[in-house]
Every structure is written in structure tokens, then in C-alpha cells.
Amino acid sequence: MQDIANNIKVLYDKIGLAAAKNNRIASDVEVVAVSKTVDIVAVEETLRLGITNFGENRVQELTRKISALPHANWHMIGRLQTNKVKDVIGKVVLIHSLDRWNLAEALNKRAEYDDIDVPVLLQVNVSGEEQKAGIKPQDIRSFLESVIDLPRLRILGFMTMAPEDDNPENARPYFRELNALKIKFSKEKLANVNLKHLSMGMSQDYEVAIEEGATIIRVGSLIFGKR
Numbered sequence: 001m002q003d004i005a006n007n008i009k010v011l012y013d014k015i016g017l018a019a020a021k022n023n024r025i026a027s028d029v030e031v032v033a034v035s036k037t038v039d040i041v042a043v044e045e046t047l048r049l050g051i052t053n054f055g056e057n058r059v060q061e062l063t064r065k066i067s068a069l070p071h072a073n074w075h076m077i078g079r080l081q082t083n084k085v086k087d088v089i090g091k092v093v094l095i096h097s098l099d100r101w102n103l104a105e106a107l108n109k110r111a112e113y114d115d116i117d118v119p120v121l122l123q124v125n126v127s128g129e130e131q132k133a134g135i136k137p138q139d140i141r142s143f144l145e146s147v148i149d150l151p152r153l154r155i156l157g158f159m160t161m162a163p164e165d166d167n168p169e170n171a172r173p174y175f176r177e178l179n180a181l182k183i184k185f186s187k188e189k190l191a192n193v194n195l196k197h198l199s200m201g202m203s204q205d206y207e208v209a210i211e212e213g214a215t216i217i218r219v220g221s222l223i224f225g226k227r
């Protein structure tokens, strides 16, 4: 546990340095601790150390951990099947992985049934890798314009994942492009769309992501160790 405390301290020091390069401060960047495969005891300890946001990429593990630690803020960051929508909606503070229209429809439908709004980020496949989830940059406009038909959705920003690469500098162009897309579309008045967040950067490349405007970083192994 000493490890986790130290990891968090080092992480926040580096976040502060990266944020300063972008004329911001550490508190402008929200840390989502990615706790997939981490046991509840370690998550609880991390919560006690002051981290309040946790991310999971599998619904089953997510709902199990929400039941164990309902007072934490949980984020869904992985691919979401439409038949699992009912298990996460209203239980997570943010879904980062809205990556296709039929999921948007399923979320809106369930939200109407539950009489709640659903905060989401649009996952964008900036790198164009075929195996990667997310909508293509050229499809963002029509997606955002159509969301007027899904009044329970709240699109609060964009999320992306850079290609795997040992050199974080290679992620920079993708993060820069997503920030440019956010700036471009936030100038337009679109119903149910309020683009304030950019969820980008993981253990490998979070500093570059912050320099390029990330407001949320998703960090797992740097906090909990490799697993």
C-alpha cells in the first residue's frame, strides 16, 4: 500500500508539471484510476488516499465493484454492449466509450425509462486503426447533429486512445487532433452537446495528453503496478 501512496504522489507531481506547460494546474486534470483486475482492498485503500474516480472496462467487474464501493465515482471506459446498458446507466458518473449510434439509442431509451440524463463522452478513433473502437473524425458532425433526437444524452466531450507505442511523443499528433476537434465543435450550438472534457492519456502517455489539453486521464498501471 505504501507503493500506491507513493505512486499517487509521483503521478500528481508530474501532472502538475505537464499542466503548467499548458498554462493549467494539476487540479484542472481529473484522474480516473483504472482499477480493472485490481482487488477491492486496493481500490478501497486508493479511495482512502484521496482518489475518488475509478474506471472499469468490463460491466461485470464494474457492477461488482460498485456494489462493494458505492460511494466512489465510477466510470465506464470500455466497450459497452447494448444489452448491458441497463446495468451501468445511473450507476456510473460518466460513460467514456460511446462509439456507435445504436449504443446512443439504447442509452437514450433506457434513460427515458429510468427518467434520468446520461453523461457520456464520444469515443473518437483518431488514429484510424481498424481494430479500434470509436467513430471516425469525419463522422462526428452528423453524429452530434443527430443527438437532438436523443434528448436524454448529454455529450460532455471526446475520448480517444492513442496507438500502442513505447514513445509517448508518437501519441502527440492524435491528442492534438482531438483537442482541435473539440475546439471546432464546441463553437457550434448543438442540442445536448457541451464539449468540456477530453479523456485522453494513460500511464504511458498521460503527460503528453495533458500538454495537449486532456481534462481527464485514465491511469491504471502507474497507480496499481503492472498486472
Ligand SMILES: *Cc1c(COP(=O)(O)O)cnc(C)c1O
Residues within 6 Å of the ligand: 034, 036, 057, 077, 078, 161, 202, 203, 204, 218, 219, 220, 221, 222
Ligand atoms: C486499461 C485502460 C487504461 C489504463 O491503462 P494503463 O496503461 O494501465 O494506465 C485506460 N483506458 C482504457 C480504455 C483502458 O482499458
